C-alpha cells in the first residue's frame with residue numbers, strides 16, 4: 166500500500182486568477198492506494214458525507230483513468246469540501262502522486278500536474294491547475310497553458326474557513342467576462358509584485374500584490390461578512406487579505422508574530438456576523454509527501 170499526504174492549497178491569491186497557488190502546511194488529505202482489478206473509493210474525515218464515492222464523480226477517478234491505474238483507494242479528508250482550500254484538488258494531487266508510485270509510471274511531479282487537473286474538470290467544469298500544482302509541487306506555483314513553475318517561499322498565512330459552502334462551479338459563474346485596460350494594467354502590476362514577494366519571501370510585497378480589482382470583488386459578495394472580516398484582519402496586522410480560491414475561505418498574509426492576532430480578529434468578525442468559522446495559522450509549505 167502507498168500512502169501520500171497531500172496539502173490544502175490556496176489558489177488565485179487575488180491577482181493571479183486561475184494561475185497562482187500556494188501549498189499550505191495544514192490541513193491535508195491522506196490518500197492510500199492498493200492495486201486492484203477495478204477502482205473503489207472509500208472516504209472518511211471532514212465533509213466525507215458530501216463527497217461521491219463513484220469514480221466517475223470523484224476527482225480521483227479522472228486521475229485513475231489518465232494513469233490507467235485501477236486501485237482500491239482510501240481518502241481521509243482533512244480539507245473540507247467546498248472550502249476554497251483546494252479540497253477536491255488535494256485528493257486528485259495525492260492520488261496522482263500515489264498511483265504514479267504504485268504503478269511505477271515514472272512521471273515527474275511536473276508531468277503529474279495536468280493529470281491531476283483532469284480531476285478538477287469533473288467538479289468545476291475546467292481543468293484549472295492552480296490548486297493541484299502547489300499540492301503536488303509545494304511552494305508558490307504559476308500554472309499556465311505552457312506548464313508550471315514553482316518556487317519555495319516562506320510566508321506566514323492565516324486561512325479562515327467559515328461555515329458557509331461556496332462551490333467552485335457556482336463561484337466561477339460570477340467571474341466578470343471582460344476587463345478594462347486600466348484593470349488589466351493594475352492586475353499585471355499586482356501579480357508581478359506578488360511574484361517578486363514570493364521569490365524574496367517578503368510578506369509585505371505578497372500582501373500588496375494580492376489586491377485585485379476584477380474577480381475578488383465579485384466573489385466577495387458570496388461570502389457573508391467578507392468586508393468586515395477582511396478589515397478586522399488588516400487592523401490586526403495583515404498586510405493583504407483576499408478570497409482563498411473560489412471561497413468561502415479568506416486568506417490573510419502577515420508576519421509570524423501576528424498570526425494569532427489576525428486569526429482571532431477574523432474569527433471574532435465572522436462571529437459578529439453570526440457565522441461560525443475556524444482559522445488555520447499556516448504558512449507556504451511543501452507539496453505532497455510519500456510515506
Ligand SMILES: Nc1ncnc2c1ncn2[C@@H]1O[C@H](COP(=O)(O)OP(=O)(O)O)[C@@H](O)[C@H]1O
Nearest residue numbers: 216223224246247248249251252253256288333
Ligand atoms: N475527492 C474529493 N474531495 C473533495 N471534494 C470532492 C472530491 N471528489 C469530488 N468532490 C466534489 O467536489 C466539490 C468540492 O470541490 P470544490 O467546489 O472545488 O471545493 P474546494 O474549493 O474545497 O476544492 C464537492 O461537490 C465534492 O462533492
Ligand SMILES: N[C@@H](CCOP(=O)(O)O)C(=O)O
Nearest residue numbers: 176183249250251333410411
Ligand atoms: N482558480 C480557481 C480556484 C478554485 O479553488 P478552490 O479551492 O475554491 O477549489 C477558481 O478561482 O475558480
